Amino acid sequence: MTSIPNEWPNFHGMPDDDALTASRPRGQKLAPWIWWDGEVRESAAPNVHYYANALHYGTAVFEGIRCYPTDRGPGLVRLREHLERMLLSARIYGMKVPFDVDALARGAIEVTRRNGIQNGYLRPLAYFGSGPIDLKPKRECPVNVFIAVRELGTFLGPDALRKGIRLMVSSWRRPHHTVLPTMAKASGHYANSVLAAHEAMDRGFDDAILLNQDGTVSCATGHNVFFVKAGTLFTNDEASSIVPGITRDCVLSIARDNNVPVQIKAFTREELLRADEVFLTGTAAEVTPVRELDSASFATGKGTLGALFQRAYLRAVTGRDEKHADWLTAVA
Ligand SMILES: Cc1ncc(COP(=O)(O)O)c(C=O)c1O
Known part of the structure; x- marks a missing residue:
């Protein structure tokens, strides 16, 4: 099914796994x-x-x-x-x-x-x-x-890409697309994300999943949600009040490259709890595996589809995949 070997934790063709994170900045220093x-x-x-x-x-x-x-x-x-x-x-x-x-x-x-x-x-x-x-x-x-x-280095902590993160389902719901234009990235919308992120932090989690008004899953505080069940990749779309992420689009395109079956549909918290793997995508989060959601735990690392997507995404954005060279604009 897959054309990219998904060995773990080495990133084939990338700097070795230590270099990947070690060479990144630890802080978020402002540029002059x-x-x-x-x-x-x-x-x-x-x-x-x-x-x-x-x-x-x-x-x-x-x-x-x-x-x-x-x-x-x-x-x-x-x-x-x-x-x-x-x-x-x-x-x-x-x-x-x-x-x-x-x-x-x-x-x-x-x-x-x-x-x-x-x-x-x-x-x-x-x-x-x-x-x-x-x-x-x-x-x-x-x-x-x-x-x-x-x-900016690794957004969700230095170990997030490698070891995965722990999430809770927030008690705050995501505003519905009839309340705010949820596909837009507008500052006011993020007050909701701040409440959910603080709640997660106060309870010892790394981030939170927000549900929609109808009780299906929307997104994490600033990231899209994917899950894998029996070899199929699932995610939702704008009808679930999400920002349809550009990283989400990269992952869907990598899934097509590798003939991974995909279903785009609204899904419930229960489907997520029953998943084999869960991961988040976003410009900041890149492709971050989720190792726990409330009381459920998921596969991460070697042999997972999440590892394949993470590696393929990082290869593409660091200019190591000619097929997606058009994703990058050179600065030099
Ligand atoms: C609420 C929300 N969902 C998803 C994303 C992921 O979008 P992208 O992959 O375009 O960064 C973001 C970040 O922009 C976001 O703020």
């Missing part, structure tokens, strides 16, 4: 340069007004884009798709972003290069600035846009 409204500036210089509408009402839209070291220098993962998604999120909130995808892509490349980043995370963000204290920011509030850069 930021792209702000069309120019690269010192990141300490610009300020957000205390009456920015976004600060009060969550009216910002944003993206998270990874930068990885490759043999041809740093590469940005699926840059255009991320920027297109940000402009679609902006459209829904009535925000006219004064830059198109090409201008934002040039800005992203320029600011990454200027900061000399290898393992990094770009945060493009467009927000409604200062204006009247009403709820109609599209009438008078300016729209400002920045692309901030920071270092």
Whole structure:
């Protein structure tokens, strides 16, 4: 079924497993340069007004884009798709972003290069600035846009990729797509994720799964959910109030490359508890195995499909898979 050998824990064709994580930054140091409204500036210089509408009402839209070291220098993962998604999120909130995808892509490349980043995370963000204290920011509030850069290694902890993480089902539900446009990445939506993430942290878990209003599974706090049952890969779609992730799309494409059967459908917490394997995907989380969900435990590591997807994904985003070379934009 699979064309990629899925030995574990060695990443064939990757730096060896220790180098993979050991060479990554441990912290999230901010980079000295930021792209702000069309120019690269010192990141300490610009300020957000205390009456920015976004600060009060969550009216910002944003993206998270990874930068990885490759043999041809740093590469940005699926840059255009991320920027297109940000402009679609902006459209829904009535925000006219004064830059198109090409201008934002040039800005992203320029600011990454200027900061000399290898393992990094770009945060493009467009927000409604200062204006009247009403709820109609599209009438008078300016729209400002920045692309901030920071270092980023393994997001869910240094051992997460290798050993997997522990999740709980949150007592908070994810807002339904009739309540908020849940496919959009808008700041206000993440108050819900913060509540669930704090609840998980306070109870000693690494992250949380949020259910929908109908009781089916939506997503983790900032990641999509996959599970494997009897060799079939399952995930849900936008009808489950998710952000349909770009990493999710990469994994589905790797599944096609490897003839792994896939079913995209709404699924219940019980189906997840009965799964053979569970893993999360996201720009920050990459492909992170889940070793426990509440009282259930799952296979991780050697021989799992999750390991295959993780390895194939990391190969592709570090420029080691010609088939997906178009996922990367060179910074050099
Ligand atoms: C709620 C939510 N779900 C899923 C994802 C994963 O999306 P992506 O793979 O595009 O980063 C994210 C992160 O952007 C998110 O915030």
